[in-house]
Amino acid sequence: MSIFVAGHRGMVGSAILRQLEARGHTPVVRTREELDLADQAAVRVFFEETKPDAVILAAARVGGIHANNTYPADFIYENLMIECNVIHQAFRAGVRRLLFLGSSCIYPRSAAQPMAESALLTGVLEPTNEPYAIAKIAGIKLCESYNRQHGTDFRSVMPTNLYGPGDNFHPENSHVLPALIRRFHEAVIAQRDSVTIWGTGTPRREFLHVDDMAAASLFVMDLDQETYLANTDPMLSHINVGCGSDVTIAELATIIAEVVGYRGEVCFDTTKPDGTSRKLMDVSRLTSMGWNSRISLEHGIASTFEWFLDNQSKLRI
Numbered sequence: 001m002s003i004f005v006a007g008h009r010g011m012v013g014s015a016i017l018r019q020l021e022a023r024g025h026t027p028v029v030r031t032r033e034e035l036d037l038a039d040q041a042a043v044r045v046f047f048e049e050t051k052p053d054a055v056i057l058a059a060a061r062v063g064g065i066h067a068n069n070t071y072p073a074d075f076i077y078e079n080l081m082i083e084c085n086v087i088h089q090a091f092r093a094g095v096r097r098l099l100f101l102g103s104s105c106i107y108p109r110s111a112a113q114p115m116a117e118s119a120l121l122t123g124v125l126e127p128t129n130e131p132y133a134i135a136k137i138a139g140i141k142l143c144e145s146y147n148r149q150h151g152t153d154f155r156s157v158m159p160t161n162l163y164g165p166g167d168n169f170h171p172e173n174s175h176v177l178p179a180l181i182r183r184f185h186e187a188v189i190a191q192r193d194s195v196t197i198w199g200t201g202t203p204r205r206e207f208l209h210v211d212d213m214a215a216a217s218l219f220v221m222d223l224d225q226e227t228y229l230a231n232t233d234p235m236l237s238h239i240n241v242g243c244g245s246d247v248t249i250a251e252l253a254t255i256i257a258e259v260v261g262y263r264g265e266v267c268f269d270t271t272k273p274d275g276t277s278r279k280l281m282d283v284s285r286l287t288s289m290g291w292n293s294r295i296s297l298e299h300g301i302a303s304t305f306e307w308f309l310d311n312q313s314k315l316r317i
Contacts, residue, residue, distance in 0.1 A: 004028040004052040006037060006086055007059030011166035012101060012159070015214035016056055028052055038081040047093040055090045055098040056217065057083070057139075065128050065275075067173045072131040079135035087142045091152055098154040099221045100143050102136040102238065104281055105129050106158060114244075114282040117158075117236055126276065140238045148234055155228060157220050160242035160281045164210035164300065165307040169315050177207055180253055181305055184260040194265040195257075198272035201250030206280050208243050209300035212293040216241045219291045231289055242281035243293040252297075259302050 003020060007013035008029040020027050028050055035046055037059050061078040068075055083100070090098050107115045108123025120140070125133045143154035167178040174182070180197070187195045220228070220239055232239065247255075253266050308315070 001025075001054060002028060002050070002052045003054045003056065004050065005056045005058065006030075006082075007057070010058060010060070010062075011164065011168075011210050012162065012213055012217075013056075013058035014166050015164065015210045016058060016217055019211075019214045019218060037085055038078055040081075040085050043085040043089050044092070047089040047095075051093050052090075053096050054221070055086065055095050056221065057086050057098065057100045058217075059086070060101070060136075062132075063168075063173045064175050068129040068132055075129075076131035076135050079132060080138055083135065083139040083142055087139070087146065087154065090154075091146050091150060096153065097221065098143070098152070099217060100139050100154065100156045101217065102139060102156055102158040103133070104158055104160050104240075104242075104279060105133040106137050106140070109276060113278050114280040115240070116282040117238055117240055117285060120236070120238070144234065144237050147237065153225050153228075155220055156238035157217055157241050158238050158281070159213050159216075160206045160208050160240075161279070162208055162210050162213055164304050165311075166210070167304065167308075169308065176205070176249065177252065177256070177301070178304070178308075180256045181260065181301070181308055184253075184257050184262040185305070185308070187264060188260060188262050192264060194267050195262065196267045196269050197249065197253055198269055199249065199274040200270050201253065201268045202248055203274045203276065204246040204248050204278040204280065205252070206242050206244075206246040207252070207297055207300075208241065208293060209295040209304075212243070212295050213241060216286065216291055216293075219289075220286075223289065227289070231285060239286050240281040240283050241286060242283045243297075244281070244283045244287070246278065246280045247297065255298055256301055256305075259298070259305050 005017050005027045008017045107119045109126040111119040140156045143156050146152045146154050163177045168174045169178045169182045
């Protein structure tokens with residue numbers, strides 16, 4: 001079976017690629033230089049020539065709060081174009097099955113915790129990443145709409161906060177977990193006595209290792225259509241992916257400091273914003289199908305830090 005992995009150089013796409021290769025597959029991949037997924041004509045030609053049996057759409061423009069606030073037009077435009085081009089041309093080429101990867105930011109900022117799939121479109125989105133979230137919601141609805149009108153088998157998975165090999169360690173554009181790994185490591189190198197973290201440390205967040213996300217994605221991809229449809233709804237077909245538990249930012253900092261070897265003081269700047277008090281995914285739909293995460297937060301952070309040390313010369317820092 002021919003599988004096109006879009007976004008194979010990203011953190012999630014590369015993890016999926018590794019697991020497919022471990023299964024003996026040789027997925028079809030293209031770099032951005034070889035194929036601009038925002039170019040409608042180029043994507044049409046690609047699908048006409050390659051005719052893949054299946055597609056995993058992990059390509060996206062992503063970033064933290066700073067990036068989303070600074071480049072909102074880029075985030076909504078590029079992600080909408082990628083999704084529209086790949087999903088439509090996959091349909092035209094007769095692709096048997098497609099998996100679209102979204103984000104937990106699709107849910108309203110005040111959604112009840114843990115956030116169930118049914119919370120989609122029930123409230124106002126978080127303003128800082130609204131353009132990105134709207135693009136991801138559009139991707140879900142594209143898959144649902146093609147399924148309803150054309151009988152395709154296009155599926156969507158919504159991951160919680162991800163981390164692991166290939167993460168972004170940029171000081172301004174990264175998410176909290178890789179940012180803290182870098183900050184504590186640099187504090188060790190510089191022999192600093194203290195590290196300051198924004199906020200009170202009380203917000204709770206859920207973190208899933210990217211290898212678990214890759215495994216969950218392939219699990220959902222591999223489900224026969226009858227089983228998938230029995231566990232979803234034509235108007236609510238996306239599936240949450242997470243570990244089902246969360247930690248406070250203070251607890252996360254303690255774990256990372258221990259892994260990195262930082263022994264100084266951890267301070268919290270309470271004049272800085274905390275953000276949403278809690279973000280936890282309801283993963284009961286996925287667990288009822290038979291999938292559960294396997295990588296503990298402590299083990300995952302340790303392996304991520306090891307990868308960070310081995311790849312500092314080529315990181316996005």
